Amino acid sequence: xxxxxxxxxxxxxxxxxxxxxxTGSVVMYFGGLFALYFSVRADAMxxxxxxxxxxxxxxVPGGMNMATMAMSxxxxxxxxxxxxxxxxxxxxxxxxxxxxxxxxxxNQTVFxxxxxxxxxxxxxxxxxxxxxxxxHLVMVVAGVVWLGMLLLRTLGGQDTRRHRDLVSAAALxxxxxxxxxxVIWIGIYIAK
Amino acid sequence: xxxxxxxxxxxxxxAAVFAAVxxxxxxxxxxxxxxxxxxxxxxxNHVSYTIIIFSAGVLATFGLxxxxxxxxxxxxxxxxLGLEEAPVGQxxxxxxxxxxxxxxxxxxxxxxxxxxxxxxxxxLVIVAAVGIEWTMTxxxxxxxxxxxxxxxxxxxxMRPIEIPILGTVGVGVLVLAVSRVLLASSVSGAVWVATVxxxxxxxxxxxxxxxxxxxxxxxxxxxxxGIVLVLVLGIVAAVSGEREFHHKGGDAHHxxxxxxxxxEMDH
Amino acid sequence: xxxxxxxxxxSTTSSFEEVVTSTDPFVMSRIWGFGGMALVSxxxxxxxxxxxxxxxxxxxxxxxxxDQVFQFWSAHRVxxxxxxxxxxxxxxxxxxxxxxxxxxxxxxRAAALAxxxxxxxxxxxxxxxxxxxxxxxxxxxxxxxATALTLVGLLLVIGGLLLVSICVMTTIVSGRSxxxxxxxxxxxxxxxxxxATVWTAMLPVLAANAVLAYVDLRGRTAVRFGVEDAIWEQLxxxxxxxxxxxLALPVLGIALDVLSRSTETDQRNRDVLLVATAxxxxxxxxxxxxxxxxxxxxxxxxxxxxxxAAFAIVPVGLVVLGGVVDTLRRGASNLGSKPPPEVVLSILxxxxxxxxxxxxALHVIAPLDLLDTSVTGSQFxxxxxxxxxxxxxxxxxxxxxxxxxxxxxxxxLLGGLAVALGVALNGITDLISGLLGQTDFTGASLAVAxxxxxxxxxxxxxxxxxxxxxxxxxxxxxVAGILHITAAKNGSVA
Numbered sequence: 019x020x021x022x023x024x025x026x027x028x029x030x031x032x033x034x035x036x037x038x039x040x041t042g043s044v045v046m047y048f049g050g051l052f053a054l055y056f057s058v059r060a061d062a063m064x065x066x067x068x069x070x071x072x073x074x075x076x077x078v079p080g081g082m083n084m085a086t087m088a089m090s091x092x093x094x095x096x097x098x099x100x101x102x103x104x105x106x107x108x109x110x111x112x113x114x115x116x117x118x119x120x121x122x123x124x125n126q127t128v129f130x131x132x133x134x135x136x137x138x139x140x141x142x143x144x145x146x147x148x149x150x151x152x153x154h155l156v157m158v159v160a161g162v163v164w165l166g167m168l169l170l171r172t173l174g175g176q177d178t179r180r181h182r183d184l185v186s187a188a189a190l191x192x193x194x195x196x197x198x199x200x201v202i203w204i205g206i207y208i209a210k
Numbered sequence: 211x212x213x214x215x216x217x218x219x220x221x222x223x224x225a226a227v228f229a230a231v232x233x234x235x236x237x238x239x240x241x242x243x244x245x246x247x248x249x250x251x252x253x254x255n256h257v258s259y260t261i262i263i264f265s266a267g268v269l270a271t272f273g274l275x276x277x278x279x280x281x282x283x284x285x286x287x288x289x290x291l292g293l294e295e296a297p298v299g300q301x302x303x304x305x306x307x308x309x310x311x312x313x314x315x316x317x318x319x320x321x322x323x324x325x326x327x328x329x330x331x332x333x334l335v336i337v338a339a340v341g342i343e344w345t346m347t348x349x350x351x352x353x354x355x356x357x358x359x360x361x362x363x364x365x366x367x368m369r370p371i372e373i374p375i376l377g378t379v380g381v382g383v384l385v386l387a388v389s390r391v392l393l394a395s396s397v398s399g400a401v402w403v404a405t406v407x408x409x410x411x412x413x414x415x416x417x418x419x420x421x422x423x424x425x426x427x428x429x430x431x432x433x434x435x436g437i438v439l440v441l442v443l444g445i446v447a448a449v450s451g452e453r454e455f456h457h458k459g460g461d462a463h464h465x466x467x468x469x470x471x472x473x474e475m476d477h
Numbered sequence: 478x479x480x481x482x483x484x485x486x487x488s489t490t491s492s493f494e495e496v497v498t499s500t501d502p503f504v505m506s507r508i509w510g511f512g513g514m515a516l517v518s519x520x521x522x523x524x525x526x527x528x529x530x531x532x533x534x535x536x537x538x539x540x541x542x543x544d545q546v547f548q549f550w551s552a553h554r555v556x557x558x559x560x561x562x563x564x565x566x567x568x569x570x571x572x573x574x575x576x577x578x579x580x581x582x583x584x585x586r587a588a589a590l591a592x593x594x595x596x597x598x599x600x601x602x603x604x605x606x607x608x609x610x611x612x613x614x615x616x617x618x619x620x621x622x623a624t625a626l627t628l629v630g631l632l633l634v635i636g637g638l639l640l641v642s643i644c645v646m647t648t649i650v651s652g653r654s655x656x657x658x659x660x661x662x663x664x665x666x667x668x669x670x671x672x673a674t675v676w677t678a679m680l681p682v683l684a685a686n687a688v689l690a691y692v693d694l695r696g697r698t699a700v701r702f703g704v705e706d707a708i709w710e711q712l713x714x715x716x717x718x719x720x721x722x723x724l725a726l727p728v729l730g731i732a733l734d735v736l737s738r739s740t741e742t743d744q745r746n747r748d749v750l751l752v753a754t755a756x757x758x759x760x761x762x763x764x765x766x767x768x769x770x771x772x773x774x775x776x777x778x779x780x781x782x783x784x785x786a787a788f789a790i791v792p793v794g795l796v797v798l799g800g801v802v803d804t805l806r807r808g809a810s811n812l813g814s815k816p817p818p819e820v821v822l823s824i825l826x827x828x829x830x831x832x833x834x835x836x837x838a839l840h841v842i843a844p845l846d847l848l849d850t851s852v853t854g855s856q857f858x859x860x861x862x863x864x865x866x867x868x869x870x871x872x873x874x875x876x877x878x879x880x881x882x883x884x885x886x887x888x889x890l891l892g893g894l895a896v897a898l899g900v901a902l903n904g905i906t907d908l909i910s911g912l913l914g915q916t917d918f919t920g921a922s923l924a925v926a927x928x929x930x931x932x933x934x935x936x937x938x939x940x941x942x943x944x945x946x947x948x949x950x951x952x953x954x955x956v957a958g959i960l961h962i963t964a965a966k967n968g969s970v971a
Contacts, residue, residue: 023355027297029651030290031279032583036647038275042268043639043677049264050685050764057256057770139697149692163338167345214659215650218755219674225759229782233765236781238772255772258765258782265678265762272674281659282651299580299652305490305498309586313593316636320629321601323691324622344586427491 030183037187041194044157048198051153052205055146062142069143070210071136079130080207083123087196090119094192101185109185110172113165116192120162123199127155147206154202157195164188215276219269226266233258308347312340343368384437387444394447411436497593500585502575505592506568506879510872511958513565516599517865518951520556523549525944530921531937537921544614546921551709552606554716554857558724559634560599562864566727567592567641569871570669572879574645577666579654584644591640598633605630613708615920621694624708628691631712635684642673642680649673660751664737664744665871667751668730671758675723679715682764686711710769717853718778718837719786720763721860725830728867729754729797732823735874736801739820740808744800753796760790779843787841794834801827818890822870825897829863829904836908845912850927851919852911855904862900862947869893869954876961883964888957895950902943906936 062069097112131151138148168184234244234254241251244259253259280286284296291297315336322330350364388407392400414436418429496504527550530539540546575582582588605611610623649662649670662670690711693703701707714720737744744750763786766777777783801824812820836856840847847853872879873889911917913936915929 023359025352026301026355027291027293028301029284029287029297029299031282031287032299032647032651035275035279035282035651036584036643038272039643039646039677042272043643043681045268046264046678047681047685049261049268050682051689052264053257053260053682054685054689054770056260060252060256061772138692139700142701145693145700145702146689149689152692153688163341167341170342170345171349218659218671222674222755222759226762232785233780233782237775255765255775255777255780257767257770258777258780261682261765265764268678269674276650279651282653283658284653284655287651288655295655299575299578299648299654300583300585302581303500303585305495306500306586306589307498309500309589310497310593312590313597313637316594317597317601317633320598320633321626323629324625427494431491 033183033187034190037190041191044191045194045198048150048153048157048201051146051150052201055150055205058142058146070147074134074136075147075207075210076130077207079126080203083126083130084199084203084207086119086123086126087199090116090123091193091196093119094189098185098189101182106172109181110169113169113172113185117162117165117169120158120165124155124158124162127151150202150206154195154198157198161188161192161195164191213277213281215281216273218273219276220273223266223270223273226262226269230259230262230266233262303351306347308340308344311336312344315340343372384440387440387447390444390447390452391440393452394450396453500589502571502582502585502588503879505589506572507962508568508592508596509564509571510568510879511955512596512599513561513563513568513868514951514955514958516556516603517561517565518948518955519603520553520561521944521948521951523556524553525941525948527553528937528941528944531919531926532934532941534919534921534923534926540921543920543922543925547614547709547918548606548609548611550918551612555602555612555631555712556606557861558716558721559631559638560602562724562861562868563638564595564599565868566724566864567638567645569665569731569868569875569879570645570727571641573871573875574666574669575648575652576878577663578649578652579657580648580652582644583648583652588641588644591637591644593637594633594640595637598630598635598637601630602627602634603630612712613705615706621705624705625691625694628687628694628708631687632684632691635680635687639677639680642676645669646673646677660748664730664733664750664754665727666730668727668754668758671755672723672726675726675758675762679720679723679762679764683712683715686767707769711767713769714763714767716857718763718840718856719761719766719783719790721857722761722763722790722830722834722837723758724864725826725833725860725867726754726758726761728826728864728871729757729830731867731871731874732801732827733797733804735819735823735870736804736808738874739812739817740804741811742804742808744804745807746800746803750797750800753793753800756793757790757797760786760793776848778841778848784841787838791831791834791838794831798827798831817873818886818893819870819874821890822866822873822893822897825893826863826866826870829859829866829897829900832904833859833863836904847911849916850911851907851915851917853917855907855911858900858907859904862896862904865896865900865951866893869896872958880962881965882968883961885957885960888953888960892950892953892957895946895953897950899943899945899947899950902946903940906940906943910936910940 059069093112093116097109097116100106100109100112131148136144138144165188168181168188171184172181231244237254237258239252239254239259242249243251243253247253247263248259276282288294288296315333318329318333318336320333322328322333346364346368350360350367353360353363391403395403414432418424418432490498496508499505526539527546530537530546532538537543537546540549571582571588605623605627608623608626609620610625610627612627613624649659649666653659653662659667659670689702690708691703693699693701694708695703699705702711733744733750736742766783768777771777805824833856836852836859839845840852840856869889869892873884873886876884910929910933913930913933914927915933915937916925916927919926
């Protein structure tokens with residue numbers, strides 16, 4: 019049933035503001051975990067105890083994931099740009115690509131976890147690492163689901179410009195997930 | 211011009227950076243650790259330093275968002291829309307079942323984490339379903355300015371998906387629950403249960419059909435109570451387990467049956 | 478004008494359906510308010526029982542073991558803050574603040590989701606405590622699965638509180654009416670913005686602590702974070718100085734607004750008060766002070782930043798008190814001979830906040846060695862009690878807007894005075910007991926209680942009387958609230 023009554027305009031940016039606050043909370047969650055990780059690690063180092071067993075944490079999976087996430091920053095920016103310029107097809111393509119890169123990152127991480135040979139209850143280091151990387155997986159999965167919902171709405175066929183705030187809000191969250199991963203990459207995979 | 215929100219959040223962020231550096235140098239930091247994010251030297255108490263630095267980053271972002279959007283002032287929002295006056299911040303939305311179901315889904319996920327993976331998966335399914343429904347409800351609200359047309363647009367899109375899925379899930383759950391009850395009863399007991407339940411459903415159906423003036427809320431309540439009853443009985447029966455089965459013929463199960471057993475033979 | 482999932486005024490829906498499907502902030506406010514206050518009462522009863530146990534420290538009398546005492550003792554703090562006072566505050570914030578901003582709460586469905594998530598989480602948490610779980614036990618005598626249940630319940634509670642905080646913050650930033658800048662906000666809205674900023678930064682870290690404990694607790698033997706006697710210590714920072722101050726922050730705003738409106742007098746030096754309340758929020762960002770992760774030999778609460786924050790917040794609190802006194806001095810003549818209950822409760826709330834900051838400063842003076850003594854409990858009670866009084870004042874002041882006409886000022890004042898008396902008795906006696914060497918958690922033996930000096934028995938008895946007064950006051954408030962809602966309902970029907 020179609021109606022000629024135009025939709026009531028809503029205030030712009032409200033969703034982006036909410037997303038900024040929500041994403042800030044998520045980042046603080048990781049801030050808390052990193053704080054505990056670095057603290058316990060520093061104590062272990064100070065006492066001369068080892069952290070991860072030699073060779074247990076490989077740089078390659080972490081590096082591949084970082085590269086994947088870095089690429090997703092570009093595709094996400096492409097989605098934002100396309101929506102701003104009312105380019106529906108490219109916006110959908112870019113969002114789909116970002117989601118696929120997210121799924122790829124999840125796939126790589128799960129594979130690395132299966133292969134790592136370091137059970138979660140081996141040590142404080144393993145428990146902390148699994149908690150941080152696992153939490154980040156949840157963050158990425160949530161981002162992928164969010165993008166999926168956006169695609170669903172975009173497929174609904176409304177004016178693409180209406181999705182500016184939605185895509186910008188999702189982009190903010192996605193960039194934060196990449197930023198968090200960069201700390202994981204440096205703090206866990208590189209510094210070990 | 212710097213907005214009040216920017217001054218507030220960015221001021222917090224700057225104060226947090228100073229607090230982090232102060233915390234670092236007064237808790238055993240070395241060299242330039244606290245001012246170089248630990249690049250050169252120690253940062254002191256890692257918990258204090260890391261958390262405060264993260265909060266500084268988050269607060270600075272809030273500040274930037276505030277200044278970019280002019281504190282979200284109504285005038286700035288009206289300007290973006292090209293209107294004389296900004297629309298109201300939030301229009302009234304009617305009742306919705308998605309929040310309560312969403313919370314139940316999240317609750318099931320949480321309880322499932324501790325109790326049983328099946329509950330966890332059920333929770334995830336509920337959350338996913340609520341997510342899709344919620345999204346489509348929001349989508350439909352932007353279709354036009356006519357709530358009736360919007361509701362129709364939503365129904366046109368979602369009903370063909372919802373009804374078959376809900377029907378299948380509903381029938382599946384009821385069949386599963388009733389079958390658990392029948393399997394937990396004795397052979398003759400199962401016959402009695404099936405007969406009585408069938409008769410009760412039939413009688414209720416006749417009762418409702420004879421009273422077209424019966425309020426919808428009463429019909430809903432009868433259905434709700436009935437479903438809850440079947441589910442509870444099904445769960446109880448599933449927990450108590452099936453009755454003992456013995457198969458005719460010379461299969462492995464038959465071999466395991468103790469000689470001279472007087473257990474009932476089930477067909 | 479928007480589409481509705483179901484028609485709000487559908488005559489075929491039952492009142493139960495109306496409530497559970499409502500997205501009206503005013504309906505949600507009653508759930509937050511009544512649920513929070515009911516759980517505050519539950520927490521107070523737990524505190525009362527622990528107080529009874531403290532009367533005779535030679536053996537376990539009320540509880541069967543020290544582990545059980547610990548479960549109730551920790552339940553008292555957790556329930557009071559996360560399940561009680563903070564949600565009750567949300568009841569005011571979600572309704573009053575959007576009005577002060579000239580609109581209504583944005584994302585009402587998300588706010589409803591937050592409310593129900595909190596309800597379910599609170600239920601799970603309480604069940605977790607009751608089935609021998611809680612946040613671990615010193616003697617490892619608890620049930621691991623029940624402890625895990627408490628932790629996931631707590632995570633849901635945190636999630637609900639965070640989500641509603643984000644809705645409120647977004648309303649303040651993006652839902653203001655034309656011409657209302659952030660600087661022009663009434664104090665309740667301003668302090669809510671500051672407090673919500675701190676909550677969104679602090680609660681996720683508490684969630685991180687809980688997740689880490691949960692992950693380690695599940696499966697095989699815990700490595701460190703999920704060990705039974707370590708869980709509480711990781712989460713305890715939320716329930717003590719300085720994090721606990723953030724509870725009181727919106728109460729300062731409520732008090733300033735209530736006094737301004739009741740005395741019909743604008744605050745002088747408004748900008749000073751805006752900065753002071755913001756500074757109060759900054760100084761209550763206590764997430765950095767996590768004693769479980771102390772570097773050996775240097776307790777975080779005795780490190781320079783903690784000590785500085787503890788002392789700096791005292792003058793900030795005094796500045797706000799000065800604002801309150803100044804407003805009262807100039808507008809007292811407008812109050813008449815009988816000041817309204819919300820004015821009395823607001824003044825008491827601000828006084829208790831300042832008292833709490835003073836005790837907090839005393840607490841960190843290293844030579845006094847008070848960190849593990851019941852001075853911690855004293856400060857907790859003073860600040861939480863101040864928040865309770867502020868919530869009571871707020872609900873009464875804006876009650877007609879939230880619920881409708883029919884408030885019971887006499888009952889509200891009586892309940893409030895009983896709460897204030899209870900909090901004061903608890904706070905003062907615990908302070909003196911702490912100075913005499915009584916530990917914060919006394920367990921059920923003199924050894925755990927730190928062999929305190931003579932006189933603590935009498936002080937503990939007075940403290941129990943205070944707990945009783947607190948429970949009584951809360952009961953009176955609940956009755957006043959029910960009568961108010963009934964009267965409003967009858968009024969609207971008539």
